[in-house]
């Protein structure tokens with residue numbers, strides 16, 4: 139009860155995670171039965187997004203700053219941004235809809251992880267008072283969201299090798315999914331590059347250096363390089379869609395570790411720099 | 413030879429080496445520079461060769477812009493490293509920045525050493541603190557020349573540098589109190605100067621320093637601040653609210669001085685004129701910064717253009733494996 143009084147955003151966040159769980163359930167059941175109930179899924183997804191938004195707003199009002207600071211806030215904001223990117227793609231790109239079987243459980247996992255973290259807050263360092271923070275964070279979020287779309291396709295290409303292959307009968311063949319996934323990865327590269335640029339401008343303003351190979355910068359760069367290498371691998375070798383799908387997963391794992399692993403180890407997003 | 417140099421397989425080797433170099437040098441400040449420079453050099457040569465001979469890259473406008481930008485970034489970053497300077501300096505309130513006080517932490521071999529041209533006068537500053545001494549906004553007032561050479565007031569902060577002749581001065585957590593003293597020797601002219609006490613509030617418990625006046629014996633100083641440090645609530649560090657006594661000890665004598673008071677010591681007398689502050693700045697010089705930004709943004713623009721053109725075209729990919737979005741059952745246009 140005490141925790142609730144101190145963190146009034148919690149009930150909204152719990153409801154949002156529950157809504158994501160229901161959405162994922164409905165989506166998986168729909169794809170399994172061959173009738174996707176797309177409107178219901180999209181409606182549920184929007185409901186989850188509204189609930190997360192209210193949770194973020196409540197927390198914002200309480201702490202006086204946006205969700206930029208610690209692991210709890212980073213997960214919370216990703217619950218929002220990944221949901222927004224996926225909802226948009228789900229609406230605009232019907233071919234992607236069966237990927238909900240892969241994508242929604244991933245978002246749900248983040249939500250479950252959020253539930254076990256303490257909703258502690260802290261003061262926002264003065265270096266966060268800049269529009270570059272917004273540019274950097276927004277680009278990073280779109281990057282991860284875009285990457286997750288490709289992961290959805292990669293997951294489908296792998297699930298097709300299992301007993302679940304019938305679920306994806308109506309989707310285009312792997313070669314088409316592969317081409318689409320890599321187009322999306324090129325777009326992810328655009329946003330990741332923008333994230334790095336905005337981050338460097340911010341770092342110059344905040345700490346008087348634009349690049350210093352701190353853990354987060356290093357891992358973000360390695361992710362960028364891995365994505366570039368994957369694109370060039372496809373140019374120089376005949377990579378099968380399934381191998382390509384593995385490379386997409388690999389890039390996503392690196393991005394995931396950068397976003398949720400490094401801050402986890404080092405507490406503040408840029409360790410020791412605040 | 414050019415074929416080999418321009419091969420995308422070589423790009424993969426270069427990228428793998430760069431990745432290894434990055435991972436090896438990270439968290440290891442003493443790592444040899446060539447761990448990064450060698451793979452970057454290889455990639456740059458590879459890219460130049462590819463741009464020269466590979467139509468896959470030099471016939472596709474967006475992709476070409478993107479790769480040229482990558483090359484531009486590497487070149488600019490290299491130039492930046494050659495001419496850069498990292499340093500720190502402490503400037504006393506109501507005094508001018510003294511180029512001789514700059515402590516150079518690192519500089520490129522081609523740095524022009526132009527900070528002797530830099531001039532500004534330090535004014536007062538305030539630093540906001542939250543509970544548990546979490547440092548927040550710093551507002552450091554300075555008088556600095558504007559475009560027309562007139563001295564105008566400006567406010568410098570951790571993220572609002574003062575930029576003079578390409579040198580960026582950022583305030584830092586390193587700042588403190590500086591008692592202004594006048595030494596009046598028995599024979600000769602008086603000298604006035606400030607001694608910088610250790611950084612405050614970091615060294616709140618150790619506000620001492622020593623100085624040997626010309627013709628006198630070593631003097632030790634302690635600053636006893638009137639208001640004790642507050643770690644429990646928010647407060648603002650501001651000279652206006654700070655006062656203290658200066659405890660002077662020399663030749664076995666110990667004297668407490670308030671601002672304006674004088675003590676007779678061996679070889680002369682010492683006047684504690686007033687309590688001032690000093691601000692520690694981080695200095696950063698790298699004239700390539702704006703260019704890096706422009707080139708990087710142009711590069712991403714090129715990549716976005718490449719993506720967009722591919723999106724619209726239904727033609728086969730160069731690699732001939734798939735037909736992209738349009739094969740995705742008209743995915744984008746439904």
Ligand code: HEM
Pocket residue numbers: 324327362365366369370373418419420423455456458459460462466467468469475479482715730
């Ligand atoms: C440094 C040496 C590099 C060389 C020699 C090189 C060469 C090439 C070549 C020849 C292409 C062929 C395009 C085509 O045939 O359609 C290409 C595409 C591409 N390169 Fe590079 N590249 C280099 C570095 C990079 C880096 C560091 C990135 C960073 C992300 C990058 C990103 C891309 C992208 C996104 C494409 C388009 C891929 C596609 O459309 O599928 N390149 N590169």
